[in-house]
Amino acid sequence: MKTTDMFEHGSPIIKCVPGSLEIDARNAPHGSVTLSNAGSGELIGSITSKSPRLTPSEHSFKGVRFIAEFHADTTAFKEGETENTTVVVTSNGGEIIIPVTVTASAPAVSVKDGRQISSLREFADYAQSEPNLARQLFVKSDFNVWLLKLNYEYMTIYEHFAADPIKERGLDGFLIFNNLKTRSLLVPPTENRIKIEIPPRSKGITQVALQIQREGFGYITATVESDSSWLNIFKTKISSHDFNEDGICNVDIFADSAKFSARRAESKITVTQESGKSFLYSVTAHK
Numbered sequence: 001m002k003t004t005d006m007f008e009h010g011s012p013i014i015k016c017v018p019g020s021l022e023i024d025a026r027n028a029p030h031g032s033v034t035l036s037n038a039g040s041g042e043l044i045g046s047i048t049s050k051s052p053r054l055t056p057s058e059h060s061f062k063g064v065r066f067i068a069e070f071h072a073d074t075t076a077f078k079e080g081e082t083e084n085t086t087v088v089v090t091s092n093g094g095e096i097i098i099p100v101t102v103t104a105s106a107p108a109v110s111v112k113d114g115r116q117i118s119s120l121r122e123f124a125d126y127a128q129s130e131p132n133l134a135r136q137l138f139v140k141s142d143f144n145v146w147l148l149k150l151n152y153e154y155m156t157i158y159e160h161f162a163a164d165p166i167k168e169r170g171l172d173g174f175l176i177f178n179n180l181k182t183r184s185l186l187v188p189p190t191e192n193r194i195k196i197e198i199p200p201r202s203k204g205i206t207q208v209a210l211q212i213q214r215e216g217f218g219y220i221t222a223t224v225e226s227d228s229s230w231l232n233i234f235k236t237k238i239s240s241h242d243f244n245e246d247g248i249c250n251v252d253i254f255a256d257s258a259k260f261s262a263r264r265a266e267s268k269i270t271v272t273q274e275s276g277k278s279f280l281y282s283v284t285a286h287k
Helices: 003-007 120-129 131-138 141-149 155-162 167-177
Strands: 014-017 021-024 030-037 043-049 054-056 060-063 065-072 082-091 094-103 193-197 205-215 221-226 231-233 237-239 248-256 264-273 278-286
Touching (some): 014 082, 014 094, 030 043, 043 054, 131 167, 155 167
Parallel strands (some): 021 094
Antiparallel strands (some): 014 030, 030 065, 043 082, 221 264, 264 278
8 A cells, every 4th residue: 555545535534443352263263343434535554463363354445434354263272372462453544453362262152041151061060950951952053063173072972862862861861971960860768658647437539749859950750650549649650840949759649548448558659760770658548
């Protein structure tokens, strides 16, 4: 650009918005500023990056308004590295020095609340706090690409778990495989005797709750079965959705006094987890 071109077209005044840039070389390696003329005449100038790892899309500009874009070389930065550099804009409307900070944070994947997850440990915490959203993310291409950026070495294992038709089970298996959680298990009952007091001369149904507790979070299923016709289970199969935040599931059981004539009846309830582990409850009904 000739020196005469810089000053013969009126009195331009260069303006830059924003006045600085922060660029993530790993996750968002692009940044831009808008150069505009706050004066009169035609704005003419040049753009020079002081870092060989930060490249402007154009090295010169001309006009009333120009968007200057910059690209950080993702291959030139090590994870965790930060570079503070500048971009110099020289024009017939003045000179501007733009401070630029380029960081190379760990590869991240975005979640619905706007957060960035950059490690499998963070993803496991997300799966505990937002299990439904984590299951949706787990099978998306964004998650697959993120693992590749992390250089995750067990992609075949991930693909196996992601293909599980029961998404909750697939996610759980993936977290367990990576030692990010343990399998959720039922807790042995501290009291396995249940007494049901049936009102005198009652020939109806008496309802009580069987409390089942588990430890941990994530996928779990179990069956609840009675061995007597007079003792009915409202829900014979339970899953993680039936447990509250304290890990407790209340299963309603019903004693039908019309189905036994004696003043006392006994039954057994068996709770069996999918793994085969089971607990036995003794149930006694008194009229």
